[in-house]
Amino acid sequence: MTQLVLDPCCGGRMMWFNRDDQRALFGDIRSEKHTLCDGRAFNITPDLNMDFRAMPFSDESFRLVCFDPPHLRHAGRESWLRAKYGILSDDWQDDLRRGFAECFRVLKPEGVLIFKWNEIQIPTRQILELTPHKPLFGHPSGKRADTHWITFMKGQS
Structure with missing residues (x-):
């Protein structure tokens, strides 16, 4: 089956x-494989x-991309937050700029990008x-309306 959807930061x-x-x-x-503080297994097992900054796909390969990149700048080295969500690098702005560009590159014309962002450390407006x-x-x-689900549509080529 040909995949129509790409999740380039699937995490768990x-x-x-x-x-x-x-x-x-x-x-x-x-x-990665982790055991969370409550004993549950949490595995990151991508296909x-x-x-996400340099994806190995041809232009216009997917109808839908769901982009849920790491949103944390700071988290303890062994924390469950870091294990579940990953962490941004010091060059996070360039990383996310390149990630957005790659997501739109691999989207077909009129394809949809679903973007998920938690603004607990960086406001959504800065990311957009x-x-x-x-x-x-x-x-x-x-609970605090910190997670934002945002929908984009690529234009026609």
Whole structure:
């Protein structure tokens, strides 16, 4: 089956209803196994180890990309937050700028990008400044409305 959806930062696939959905290609720079503080296993097992800043796909390969990059600048080296969500590098602005560019590059014309961001450490407005693409709509969620789901649509080529 040809995958129509790309998740280039899949982590533990926490947002997926079906973590083995065959329509999606799950990528991540990490392949790791963790035991969380409550004893549960938390595994990052991508279909493909890849870097969202330089994806190994042809232009216009996917109809949908869900981009949920690390959102933390600071987290303890052994913390469950770091294990679950990863951590941004010191060059996080350039990393995310390149990530957005890559997501739009691999999207087909009129393809959809779903972007998820938690602004607990970096405000969403700062992140949206890293791409020239303008979102269609979005919604804050969570107990403190810190997580934002934002939808973009690529233009026609």
